[in-house]
Amino acid sequence: MPDSSPGARPTxxxxxxxxxxxxxxxxxxxxxxxxxxxxxxxRVRRAVEELGYVPxxxxxxxxxxxxxxxxxxxxxxxxxxxSDPFFEQQVRGISRELTAHDTQLVLLWVxxxxxxxxxxxYLGGGHVDGALAFSVHDDDELPSVVRRVQVPTVFGGRxxxxxxxxxxxxPYVDADxxxxxxEAVRYLLGLGRERIAHLAGPSDQTSATDRLAGYRDVLLxxxxxxxxxxxxxxxxGARAMAELLERRPGLDAVFAGNDLMASGALRxxxxxGLRVPQDVAVVGFDDMASVAETTDPPLTTVxxxxxxxxxxxxxxxxRALNQDGAPGAAPASVITPTELVLRASA
Amino acid sequence: MPDSSPGARPTxxxxxxxxxxxxxxxxxxxxxxxxxxxxxxxRVRRAVEELGYVPxxxxxxxxxxxxxxxxxxxxxxxxxxxSDPFFEQQVRGISRELTAHDTQLVLLWVxxxxxxxxxxxYLGGGHVDGALAFSVHDDDELPSVVRRVQVPTVFGGRxxxxxxxxxxxxPYVDADxxxxxxEAVRYLLGLGRERIAHLAGPSDQTSATDRLAGYRDVLLxxxxxxxxxxxxxxxxGARAMAELLERRPGLDAVFAGNDLMASGALRxxxxxGLRVPQDVAVVGFDDMASVAETTDPPLTTVxxxxxxxxxxxxxxxxRALNQDGAPGAAPASVITPTELVLRASA
Numbered sequence: 001m002p003d004s005s006p007g008a009r010p011t012x013x014x015x016x017x018x019x020x021x022x023x024x025x026x027x028x029x030x031x032x033x034x035x036x037x038x039x040x041x042x043r044v045r046r047a048v049e050e051l052g053y054v055p056x057x058x059x060x061x062x063x064x065x066x067x068x069x070x071x072x073x074x075x076x077x078x079x080x081x082x083s084d085p086f087f088e089q090q091v092r093g094i095s096r097e098l099t100a101h102d103t104q105l106v107l108l109w110v111x112x113x114x115x116x117x118x119x120x121x122y123l124g125g126g127h128v129d130g131a132l133a134f135s136v137h138d139d140d141e142l143p144s145v146v147r148r149v150q151v152p153t154v155f156g157g158r159x160x161x162x163x164x165x166x167x168x169x170x171p172y173v174d175a176d177x178x179x180x181x182x183e184a185v186r187y188l189l190g191l192g193r194e195r196i197a198h199l200a201g202p203s204d205q206t207s208a209t210d211r212l213a214g215y216r217d218v219l220l221x222x223x224x225x226x227x228x229x230x231x232x233x234x235x236x237g238a239r240a241m242a243e244l245l246e247r248r249p250g251l252d253a254v255f256a257g258n259d260l261m262a263s264g265a266l267r268x269x270x271x272x273g274l275r276v277p278q279d280v281a282v283v284g285f286d287d288m289a290s291v292a293e294t295t296d297p298p299l300t301t302v303x304x305x306x307x308x309x310x311x312x313x314x315x316x317x318x319r320a321l322n323q324d325g326a327p328g329a330a331p332a333s334v335i336t337p338t339e340l341v342l343r344a345s346a
Numbered sequence: 347m348p349d350s351s352p353g354a355r356p357t358x359x360x361x362x363x364x365x366x367x368x369x370x371x372x373x374x375x376x377x378x379x380x381x382x383x384x385x386x387x388x389r390v391r392r393a394v395e396e397l398g399y400v401p402x403x404x405x406x407x408x409x410x411x412x413x414x415x416x417x418x419x420x421x422x423x424x425x426x427x428x429s430d431p432f433f434e435q436q437v438r439g440i441s442r443e444l445t446a447h448d449t450q451l452v453l454l455w456v457x458x459x460x461x462x463x464x465x466x467x468y469l470g471g472g473h474v475d476g477a478l479a480f481s482v483h484d485d486d487e488l489p490s491v492v493r494r495v496q497v498p499t500v501f502g503g504r505x506x507x508x509x510x511x512x513x514x515x516x517p518y519v520d521a522d523x524x525x526x527x528x529e530a531v532r533y534l535l536g537l538g539r540e541r542i543a544h545l546a547g548p549s550d551q552t553s554a555t556d557r558l559a560g561y562r563d564v565l566l567x568x569x570x571x572x573x574x575x576x577x578x579x580x581x582x583g584a585r586a587m588a589e590l591l592e593r594r595p596g597l598d599a600v601f602a603g604n605d606l607m608a609s610g611a612l613r614x615x616x617x618x619g620l621r622v623p624q625d626v627a628v629v630g631f632d633d634m635a636s637v638a639e640t641t642d643p644p645l646t647t648v649x650x651x652x653x654x655x656x657x658x659x660x661x662x663x664x665r666a667l668n669q670d671g672a673p674g675a676a677p678a679s680v681i682t683p684t685e686l687v688l689r690a691s692a
Contacts, residue, residue: 069468069471078434078441082433085428088424088425088428088429092424095424099461102464104465104468105454107454122413122450125414127413127473128473
């Protein structure tokens with residue numbers, strides 16, 4: 001066996017000879033072991049260990065037909081992606097985890113529905129092994145695009161598109177938005193606040209509707225006039241806050257759908273001469289350091305582990321790719337816990 | 347000719363039959379006409395028009411071996427890309443122009459030198475037709491990577507890596523950094539300022555060194571103590587400004603290497619109780635709306651058309667791709683003019 005001689009790097013052939021199996025069997029075991037009976041697989045693993053065999057990347061690509069690249073698709077226009085620190089944090093977690101898997105991240109975004117034909121062509125062209133999709137709106141074409149081109153995809157956020165509830169095969173990672181919202185509202189109630197308003201995020205995203213549902217879980221008989229609509233941007237938070245103060249000037253607390261909207265609300269409250277938290281207590285959602293720690297006053301908020309969720313998405317996708325074709329390949333979805341972080345605003 | 351019957355979409359074959367040429371010739375003409383003699387090309391074009399032939403995208407891909415995708419590679423870590431509005435603006439121009447060319451943009455970035463092996467594998471894997479590279483530092487491996495994997499690439503910014511000066515085949519788009527800097531400094535001189543300092547950008551990027559050279563063109567005998575080093579971030583601008591005030595408290599003007607650094611400098615000047623422009627006049631570089639228009643006071647700055655430069659990069663790349671193999675294929679580089687925009691800071 002010349003391949004195991006000192007200095008030479010042991011080859012796949014050497015492993016096959018030592019284990020007494022075919023090269024194809026070694027390949028399969030090295031790449032996850034799908035379809036290889038256990039005693040055989042064990043023999044191969046022992047041979048790999050004895051020879052100190054290290055799989056060659058190019059060879060692995062040939063066998064697995066992998067590109068070593070994953071697309072991250074954010075269903076928002078470019079200006080939103082670059083201005084909302086939420087995406088930066090999520091992409092950071094993904095980027096690090098993909099690097100740990102020696103996989104190239106390619107970022108795509110969606111300026112409008114007209115982009116989907118081109119994106120489908122790219123994904124269908126076999127240039128990536130899988131995709132991670134974010135900020136998908138309920139009427140988005142993205143879920144049907146990835147289904148059509150058959151690219152394994154993990155979603156960030158609970159799918160809300162029509163039929164998604166029955167679509168058990170769609171893996172996703174989400175925070176416990178509803179539970180986190182309940183905790184925020186209960187905390188405000190515990191402070192003795194009696195007219196708690198909610199600045200809701202976009203009604204076509206489950207992260208927003210789940211937080212609204214959590215607010216309503218606690219305040220079953222809440223005055224509907226205490227809920228105002230925004231779209232997760234700071235500007236929309238300011239607008240919704242102004243609207244609420246017009247409609248319900250006696251409000252004494254605000255639970256905002258995210259930190260950026262809370263930041264817009266704080267600005268409007270300050271402009272109106274209302275003191276936070278004395279006159280109006282404010283709670284956000286996300287706990288993005290660049291927002292929650294820099295507002296005046298700093299923001300009490302519901303923390304979700306945005307970076308960690310990005311990492312989890314990568315792990316779910318990698319598991320799906322490795323189990324390709326094996327029974328039970330569909331990875332389970334994951335809901336991560338939230339945590340109330342207390343600062344000066346409430 | 348059944349293919350030109352009403353209702354049926356005319357095919358490449360139908361065009362070939364009508365023009366009396368081979369399918370290959372039709373393909374070549376439809377895809378830019380390289381290598382087809384004029385009378386023949388004209389006959390094909392007439393047949394295309396008469397039959398109302400629309401090239402099929404998939405077929406075109408087969409013929410041209412195009413993927414319909416271009417990589418945008420920013421040689422900066424992810425946190426810089428998402429926090430510096432310069433990249434957002436440049437990517438915006440590129441994104442729009444690529445969409446106009448029905449080409450998918452995939453964004454890649456570089457956390458560190460260790461990423462280049464993976465990026466080379468991705469680019470060399472034939473997943474994109476070309477690349478646009480930005481923010482390349484002088485010791486960056488990126489130029490050698492794209493040369494090695496032979497991916498047509500247009501650079502944003504004048505190449506400064508060793509040997510780049512002789513590397514005439516490297517197409518790039520840049521602003522007239524040196525000329526713009528000269529105009530800024532001459533303007534400050536014209537205001538009667540006598541001790542004009544410069545906050546320099548990173549010394550391993552030509553955009554920074556060219557601006558410093560422009561400053562020195564005008565102030566041949568400038569006191570070297572009036573130049574402080576930064577790295578194009580706001581924080582570094584504040585730090586460099588503080589350093590300058592320590593060293594040369596009598597300075598009466600500052601030309602900053604970019605708007606972000608100017609913004610950091612304004613903050614420090616305000617903290618020290620120095621009035622802008624009465625005590626110290628400040629001029630920036632870039633004219634990024636989100637920075638220059640929102641500083642206090644608003645910033646006089648050298649405008650470069652960042653979005654337009656992004657568009658130009660795409661056009662140069664598309665020209666290179668279409669002329670592939672044809673003589674004179676290497677596109678020329680482009681230097682775009684700058685313009686001094688007057689606001690309250692100087």
